[in-house]
Amino acid sequence: MARSKLLLGKLLPLILIFLGLLVQNACSPTEAPELTKRCDKKSTLTIKTECQSCSVNIAVKCPDGYIKITNGTVGVRDCRYSLKIQSYVLDIPGCRHICRKDYLQPQCCPGHWGPDCMECPGGARAPCGGRGVCDEGMEGTGSCSCRAGFRGTACENCAAEDVFGPNCSAVCSCVHGVCNSGISGDGTCECLSAYRGPRCDKPIPECAALLCPENSRCSPSSKDETKLQCKCLPSYKGDGQTCKPINPCLKNVCHPHASCSYLGPNRHSCVCQKGYQGDGQVCLPVDPCQTSYGNCPTKSTVCRYDGPGQSHCECKEHYRNFVPGVGCSMTDICESKNPCHKNANCSTVSPGQTQTKLHPIHLSCKHVSLAEPMG
Structure with missing residues (x-):
């Protein structure tokens, strides 16, 4: 008897925990699965660094997010670069690296539109x-x-x-x-x-x-x-002796996001509410990013949809410090992550792109890209 009580005392906490989990699962709301709207396509982007001296090229880095395919080597010997000595310009065989990154090409699923x-x-x-x-x-x-x-x-x-x-x-x-x-x-x-x-x-x-x-x-x-009797005219309702005009707005004839205006017996007008557009029977949320790009400067920012008629601006990649009405400032890659040779002078010439100057050779770390869709 004592042994049974001891066993029950050990099992009781486990039983209570099990019952608690059952109650929690029974009371937890089930979320309806949301219809997928993005069907992004897997793709590969391949770039090559600028041609330069093979002895220098081994230390050249790929841009952020890229993997150096020719890592541990001087690169591929498939290019030529210019070497300027005083008034002479020599055309010399050089090297460059192949850089690659996998990315998702944004695409909408069928039945969807816009960014x-x-x-x-x-x-x-x-x-x-x-x-x-x-x-x-x-x-x-x-x-x-x-x-x-x-x-x-x-x-x-x-x-x-x-x-x-x-x-x-x-x-x-x-x-x-x-x-x-x-x-x-x-x-x-x-x-x-x-x-x-x-x-x-x-x-x-x-x-x-x-x-x-x-x-x-x-x-x-x-x-x-x-037999004959008096009935209400079309657009009126009642018992035939007393007929009142039908108000369609009482029947929710407009879209849930539209306002209904009574215009007379069985006549009405539907107008979409602020932040929505359509004919009143169908009202769609207005996305400022789809029309005026949310008044975001297109050069340095992207527009993000927040809700019907609302959006905000965010800095693009390689930009930072957003200022309303002005945009974002370009990030200086040479300060954050210098991709060029340690003995070279680095300068950011465009978003995500640097330029290297070696004395007396003038080289560039610019990249040329080529998109290659993956099967």
């Missing part, structure tokens, strides 16, 4: 609602080129007002009525006063004796078509 790879209108799974072509890719604008018969930011509407159906190909046939048109419409007719029939083309003479109130109409009864 920040934002979703195309209608979503990445069905760009432009499947009724048009999105100008996608990092150089794209994200605009939809709708197929014939469609219009809208995401090609979400029929181009004509009197057609209906998912293909916007069926034509409404209402004569004296209002057609249920549009992509989601079925073409049914809601007849005006004193008309009946599928096409609202059959007059009802008996309606002359039925005096319907304002904003209502004479129509066959919904329960017994042999």
Whole structure:
């Protein structure tokens, strides 16, 4: 008995820990997987250092981020350099190094566009609602080129007002009525006063004796078509005796990031909110980096998207110390990491590029690049 209690005392803490983990896992929220928007491509960039004396070239370094393929040697003897002695210039065989680095070539996944790879209108799974072509890719604008018969930011509407159906190909046939048109419409007719029939083309003479109130109409009864009753006009709702105008804005007909304005019975206008753009039915976040580059100086900075209508500037590689409206200052590589020979005078001539001067030889550590896509 004592042994059982001792064993239980040892196991009890482990049991409590196990139960605690179960409760924690059961209560932890599950994050929905985010649709991938970047599909970067693996590539290789190869450069060669400037040609110079083979005895000096062995100590020349590759730029930051590069691996010297010809490490431990004088390099490749495939070039010539100039040696100036007084008024004479000699053309001498020289050496240079091969430097290589692997990098990811930024690319957007299908259904995304711009430097920040934002979703195309209608979503990445069905760009432009499947009724048009999105100008996608990092150089794209994200605009939809709708197929014939469609219009809208995401090609979400029929181009004509009197057609209906998912293909916007069926034509409404209402004569004296209002057609249920549009992509989601079925073409049914809601007849005006004193008309009946599928096409609202059959007059009802008996309606002359039925005096319907304002904003209502004479129509066959919904329960017994042999009898007449007053029903609200299209764009109004009520019991036929009291009819009030329909306010579409109460039905969330606009995009969640749009404001709805009531314009009259069953009429409205949708306008995208600040930081968004579109036709009001579809509103997309505005990325300042895609349009005005976020007012960032393009020479020394990159624009970073922060949210709808918001962005900030960051220094490019080989630049530092950002000043709003001015940009960033070029980093002096010779001070931070001198890539040239120890007995040479180094000077930074352009971003990430240095120049070496040896007496009496004038050499350069400039690099020529060649992109080689990897399979």
